[in-house]
Amino acid sequence: MKRLDAPGNAMPARALWDFSMLRRQLAAQMAEANFHIITARPAWTLVEMEGETDCAITRMDVAARDLLAAQGAEPLGANWQAIWTAMEAGYRETTASLLRAHGLRGEDTLH
Numbered sequence: 001m002k003r004l005d006a007p008g009n010a011m012p013a014r015a016l017w018d019f020s021m022l023r024r025q026l027a028a029q030m031a032e033a034n035f036h037i038i039t040a041r042p043a044w045t046l047v048e049m050e051g052e053t054d055c056a057i058t059r060m061d062v063a064a065r066d067l068l069a070a071q072g073a074e075p076l077g078a079n080w081q082a083i084w085t086a087m088e089a090g091y092r093e094t095t096a097s098l099l100r101a102h103g104l105r106g107e108d109t110l111h
Helices: 013-039 046-070 078-102
Strands: none
Touching: 013 046, 013 078, 046 078
């Protein structure tokens, strides 16, 4: 298997799509786990949840880029951008879906 964004090696489109979907699912699982941890605490608001979501996404981005760089891959390459877009979307969509399911709006709290 070719390395992600290795110089001179393009990732086949199908492999890129598969890898993107896998990473999207992983990000969705992380979002669900974080959602349950956050909402287990009393008095969380939508604004605070959004802040926590942004912080979690930033941490995922930094950690993933550091891992890619440590492996000699290019963390700013086109393959990575496609994968990262899928990951971020998976995280945000899962969080939004969970918030809707729990009926959280505005400054309401879950408890």
